[in-house]
Amino acid sequence: MIRIALTGGIAAGKSTVSRYLAQLGFGVIDYDEITHELQQAGSFAIEPLRNAFGNEVINAEGAVNRKALAAQVFGDDAMSKAALQQLDSIMHPLIEQLVAEREQAIVEHWQEHELPQYASHSSAVVVHDIPLYTEVHQTIPLTFDHVVTVEAPEEQRIQRMIQTRDMTREQAEARIANQATQAQREALADEVIDGSVTKEQMYEAVDELMQQWLTADEVVAENVQNERNAQQTSSNQKHE
Ligand SMILES: CC(C)(COP(=O)(O)OP(=O)(O)OC[C@H]1O[C@@H](n2cnc3c(N)ncnc32)[C@H](O)[C@@H]1O)[C@@H](O)C(=O)NCCC(=O)NCCS
Ligand SMILES: Nc1ncnc2c1ncn2[C@@H]1O[C@H](COP(=O)(O)OP(=O)(O)OP(=O)(O)O)[C@@H](O)[C@H]1O
Structure with missing residues (x-):
């Protein structure tokens, strides 16, 4: 990969480049979108956020009130800095988990749908x-x-x-x-x-x-394959 x-x-x-890469057929994981998803009603993040920052950061629908949360974590004082660290410690492992799931889905999709314009590339x-x-x-x-x-x-x-x-x-x-x-x-x-x-x-x-990165990746994949073939040949010769 x-x-x-x-x-x-x-x-x-950045978003213009990101959309273009998606249009080319590459898998794109949008961290902003994931963060927003995790702050919707019913997400795993809601109760930990409520416990850490109080009821005022959760709105009537049960989603995060981003403005209220921003007011607690963005500031130059030590309390805001500690609060931002705490927010990161709640959000980042959850973001990481969703990212891993999306990455897995992208790899599975790639295994079934190689991109025609990069037919020879060996990694998702x-x-x-x-x-x-x-x-x-x-x-x-x-x-x-x-x-x-x-x-x-x-x-x-x-x-x-x-x-x-x-x-x-x-x-x-x-x-x-x-x-x-x-x-x-x-x-x-x-x-x-x-x-x-x-x-x-x-x-x-x-x-x-x-093109540059896929070509470099192809060269590495070819070298690995050549190395494997050479090892196989030498092991076959030893057994003959
Ligand atoms: C506190 C939240 C709800 C405020 O949302 P809001 O829409 O008001 O602001 P926005 O997300 O656009 O951030 C505004 C600015 O704050 C700074 N900022 C935001 N999150 C962080 C962070 N974790 N660390 C340092 N700076 C940050 C950036 O300069 C950013 O441009 C939101 O920023 C949040 O949930 N942040 C923590 C999650 C996170 O790390 N997100 C980034 C994932 S890649
Ligand atoms: N090379 C370009 N020439 C002209 N306009 C551009 C160019 N790149 C982006 N834009 C325009 O500039 C605006 C901002 O671009 P974009 O949304 O891609 O930025 P961004 O870096 O993703 O911003 P953010 O970090 O806030 O998401 C958009 O309206 C986009 O169409």
Whole structure:
């Protein structure tokens, strides 16, 4: 299996890249979607969250009131920091469990449906779409073959947020300031996709990366197979 972590600065184009990879037929696991699912009524996370943070973080329907929870865990004081750690310790093992189940389903699906445009690839590809990879990589202990971040200049991202998300400049700037920095994301990534170019150019960059990684994986698979064949031949010769 080739495991890829995909992250990026807010509004840099990560979701656009993620959708494109899904369109190509690769399995994509969306960590934001999983987090939201786990905070719906009836989820395993509800009672532990209620016990840790009180009734006020659960709404009348039995789902998490994200605004109320955010008020307890986001802040510069020691209490908020400890609360965020506690939230991570409740959410992250549950996220990890759902991720493992999705990954298994993707591998099973891949075994039955190879992608025609990559007919020769020998491993399933699973893309983990993790907006907050920098923030959570130490508490969700998954290992990745490749870590990719999508980046674009801050002003371009602010303009995108103002135009497509109905935000004011102040709100957009605050969202950026709240996240890890571009330098922190790039320090963890082995590839950076430029989100400031056209979408078509971004897709070309993705195509190139996937070809490169699948070819490298194919070479490793071939070497392993050759090694196995050589060992088999030598063991057969010894028995003759
Ligand atoms: C506290 C919650 C309900 C607040 O939701 P809300 O919609 O108001 O904010 P949102 O999720 O967009 O986060 C806003 C910003 O907070 C920061 N942030 C969010 N979660 C974390 C975290 N676990 N660690 C550090 N920073 C975080 C990021 O900068 C993010 O951009 C939500 O963030 C949450 O449940 N977080 C914990 C689960 C988690 O780790 N999610 C990420 C999984 S990859
Ligand atoms: N290369 C591009 N050229 C023009 N517009 C783009 C490009 N990439 C993304 N966009 C647009 O910018 C907006 C933000 O992109 P996208 O949703 O992919 O960002 P994101 O990084 O996933 O953000 P978030 O982290 O908040 O989910 C969208 O409206 C998208 O269509």
